[in-house]
Amino acid sequence: MTLRIRVIPCLDVKNGRVVKGVNFVDLKDAGDPVEQAQAYDAAGADELCFLDITASHEARGTILDVVKRTAEVCFMPLTVGGGVSSVRHARALLLAGADKVAINSAAVARPELVGEIAQKFGSQCVVASIDARGNGQGGWEIFTHGGRKPTGIDAVGHAMRLAELGAGELLVTSMDRDGTRDGYDLDLIRTIAGKVSVPVVASGGVGNLQHLVDGVKDGHASAVLAASIFHFGEHSISDAHKALRDAGLPARR
Amino acid sequence: MTDNIALIDYGAGNLHSVHNALKAAGASSVSITSHPDAVVGADRIVLPGVGAFGACRDALMAIDGMVDALEQRVRHEGVPFLGICVGMQLLADTGVEHGTHRGLGWIGGTVKAIEAVSPDIKIPHMGWNDVQVCDNASLLENGEAYYLHGYHFDVVDADDIAATTHHGETLVAAVARGNILGVQFHPEKSQRYGIELLSRFLEWSP
Numbered sequence: 001m002t003l004r005i006r007v008i009p010c011l012d013v014k015n016g017r018v019v020k021g022v023n024f025v026d027l028k029d030a031g032d033p034v035e036q037a038q039a040y041d042a043a044g045a046d047e048l049c050f051l052d053i054t055a056s057h058e059a060r061g062t063i064l065d066v067v068k069r070t071a072e073v074c075f076m077p078l079t080v081g082g083g084v085s086s087v088r089h090a091r092a093l094l095l096a097g098a099d100k101v102a103i104n105s106a107a108v109a110r111p112e113l114v115g116e117i118a119q120k121f122g123s124q125c126v127v128a129s130i131d132a133r134g135n136g137q138g139g140w141e142i143f144t145h146g147g148r149k150p151t152g153i154d155a156v157g158h159a160m161r162l163a164e165l166g167a168g169e170l171l172v173t174s175m176d177r178d179g180t181r182d183g184y185d186l187d188l189i190r191t192i193a194g195k196v197s198v199p200v201v202a203s204g205g206v207g208n209l210q211h212l213v214d215g216v217k218d219g220h221a222s223a224v225l226a227a228s229i230f231h232f233g234e235h236s237i238s239d240a241h242k243a244l245r246d247a248g249l250p251a252r253r
Numbered sequence: 254m255t256d257n258i259a260l261i262d263y264g265a266g267n268l269h270s271v272h273n274a275l276k277a278a279g280a281s282s283v284s285i286t287s288h289p290d291a292v293v294g295a296d297r298i299v300l301p302g303v304g305a306f307g308a309c310r311d312a313l314m315a316i317d318g319m320v321d322a323l324e325q326r327v328r329h330e331g332v333p334f335l336g337i338c339v340g341m342q343l344l345a346d347t348g349v350e351h352g353t354h355r356g357l358g359w360i361g362g363t364v365k366a367i368e369a370v371s372p373d374i375k376i377p378h379m380g381w382n383d384v385q386v387c388d389n390a391s392l393l394e395n396g397e398a399y400y401l402h403g404y405h406f407d408v409v410d411a412d413d414i415a416a417t418t419h420h421g422e423t424l425v426a427a428v429a430r431g432n433i434l435g436v437q438f439h440p441e442k443s444q445r446y447g448i449e450l451l452s453r454f455l456e457w458s459p
Contacts, residue, residue: 003420004381004397041444046381046399072273077399077442097269099401099442122304124377124401168377168403199375222375252381252397 004250005216006046006223007240008201009230011036012053013082016062018231019053034069036231041074043237044252048074049171049225051102052082053146064096071097081129081171090117094125102129102171105144108151111161118166127201128167130159132188133175140188147175156191163196170196171225173203181207181228189219201225209235209243216249256455258283259295261340263312263319267441271301271337274441278451289322297455298323298332302339306348306364306404309339310356320357328359331432333457341435342406344428350404360428360435361409367402367420374421377403382418384426384438384446391415391429392453396446398426398438406437432459 011018011033018033037048050070052063067080080093081102090101107114107128118126131147132140132155140155159170172192174185184202193200199222202215206226215224229235244251258275262268262285275283284291292298300323302309313319327334336344345356348364356364369376378400386393393416405424408414415429418437428435434454440447 001383001419003378003400006380044444071270075270075274075277075441075444075448077401077439095269097273099267099270123403124379125303169379194372197369197372197376199377199379220373223380 001250003222004046004252005244006201007212007237007244007251008047008049008079008223008225009040009045009237010049010051010203010225010227011231012051012227013063013066014053016066033066034073037070037074037078040230040237041076044241045076045237046252047077047079047223049079049081049102052080064092067093067096067098079127079171081127086113087116087120090121094121100125100127100169102127104129104131107162108142108144108153108158111158111165114162114167115165118168123166123168126167127169127171128159128162129171129173130155130162130192131173131175134185134188143175147178155188156195159192160195163198167198169199169201171201171203174205177205178203180205183207183211184215184219184221186214186219189215189221193220193222199223209240212240213243213247213249216244217247255281256296257294258297258299258455259292260285260299260301261292261313261319262287263309263316267301267303267439270441271299274448274451275299275455278448278455280451280455287316287319289316289318292319292322292326295326296332297457298327298334300334300336300340300343302337302341302343304339306339306342306350306356307352307354310343310348310354313343323357327433331459333454333459334433335454336433336435337441338402338437338439341428341437342404344433344435345406348404359433360406360413360430362413363407364404365407367405367424368422370421377401378405378420378424382420382438384416384418386416387411387414389413389415389429391427391434392450392457393427393429393436394450398436398440398443398446400426400438401442402437406435
C-alpha cells in the first residue's frame with residue numbers, strides 16, 4: 001500500500017482536565033486526559049494531540065505532568081500545543097514525552113522561533129499550528145488566542161513561511177468552523193496543502209465521518225484531526241479508518 | 254527478562270519513549286547511559302536517535318570511548334543491537350544531511366534526502382506505513398509501523414535490507430546483519446506491532 005491517512009483525536013486540556021469547546025466558549029468536561037489517551041491508544045488512533053487551551057493566558061505546568069504520565073502508558077505519537085513560546089518550553093515538552101510540539105501564537109509574534117526549534121530538535125518535531133478565519137474576500141486571516149484576536153496576517157503566506165522556516169507539518173484550523181460540526185473549511189485546507197511540501201493536518205469543524213473523507217479528498221490533507229465526534233462516543237477510530245478505506249483512501253486496519 | 258539493556262543517551266531525543274516501550278515489552282533492567290563502561294557490560298544495546306544525522310553523529314562521537322565500546326561489544330562480541338530511526342541511519346558509511354558526515358560504517362550505504370517525486374508525496378515521510386519484510390527478515394514481521402523521517406538509508410548490499418516500505422519510491426524500512434538490527438520506523442510509537450518487535454528483540458539470540 002502506501003502511507004496511511006492519519007486519524008488524530010485532539011484532546012483540549014485545561015488545568016489537567018479534558019474539555020472541548022463549542023467555538024471555544026461553552027466548555028464541557030470530558031474526563032481525564034491520561035485515561036482518554038490510553039483509550040485512544042488501545043483503539044488504534046494514529047496519533048494523539050493535546051492542546052493546552054488555557055496556556056496562553058493562565059498558569060502552565062500541569063500539562064507537563066499530563067504528558068509525562070501519558071508517555072508512560074501510550075505507544076503512539078503525541079503532539080502537544082498551546083502556549084509554546086520558546087525553545088526552552090519546547091524542550092521541556094519533548095523531554096516530558098511529547099514527540100512533536102505545536103507552535104501557534106508565538107510563531108505569529110516571531111516566526112523564526114519555528115526555525116530555532118527545528119534547528120535544535122529537528123523539523124520532524126515541529127508542528128506549525130495555524131488558526132485562520134475567512135476575510136470575506138476569498139482569503140484567510142491569522143487569528144490568535146483561541147480565535148479571539150485578529151492579526152491582519154494572511155494565513156496562506158504565513159503557512160508557507162513557517163514551512164520554509166523548518167516546520168515539519170502544518171496543523172490548519174478554521175476558526176469559522178471550529179465547534180460548528182459543519183465540516184472542515186476545505187478551500188482553506190486545500191489552498192495551503194497545495195503550496196507546501198510538508199504534510200497538512202486538517203482541523204476544525206468535523207461533525208461526521210464524511211467530513212474526514214472530504215478533508216483528504218477535497219482538502220488534500222495528509223491527516224485529519226477531530227475531537228467531539230470521538231470523545232462522546234458517536235464514532236470510533238476504527239469507524240473513521242473504515243470510512244476512509246471505503247472511500248478508497250489508505251487507512252490502517 | 255533480566256538481561257542488562259543499555260539504552261544509549263547521547264542527547265538525541267526520544268529516550269524515555271523507548272525506555273517506556275522496552276519496559277512494556279518486558280525488560281526489567283534498562284539503564285539509560287552515556288558511559289562506555291555500561292555498554293561494555295550490557296547484554297543488549299539500543300541506540301535511539303531523533304533529529305539530524307550530523308548532529309546525532311557528532312553527539313555520539315563526543316562521548317569519549319563510546320564508539321570504541323560499541324565496536325567492541327556489538328561487532329566483535331556479537332551482542333544483540335537495535336538502532337532506531339537516526340540510530341539506524343548512523344550505521345551507514347555516510348550521511349548527506351546538512352553537509353556530508355561519516356557514519357559508523359557498519360552497513361554499507363548512504364543516508365540521503367527522500368525525493369518528493371510528486372506534489373502529493375509530502376516530506377517528511379510521516380505516519381503509518383508498511384513494513385514489508387525481505388528474505389533477510391531478521392526479527393521483523395510484515396505489518397504497519399510509524400515512520401517520521403525526511404532522510405532514508407540507501408543501502409549498498411541488498412542482502413543487508415531486512416524490510417522495505419513505499420513513499421514515492423521504495424525506502425529501506427530496516428537493515429540487518431547478524432546481531433545488528435536497525436529500523437527506520439519507531440517501534441516505541443507503533444503500538445502493538447512495535448512492542449511485539451521489542452519483545453522479540455529482548456528474547457533474541459542471534
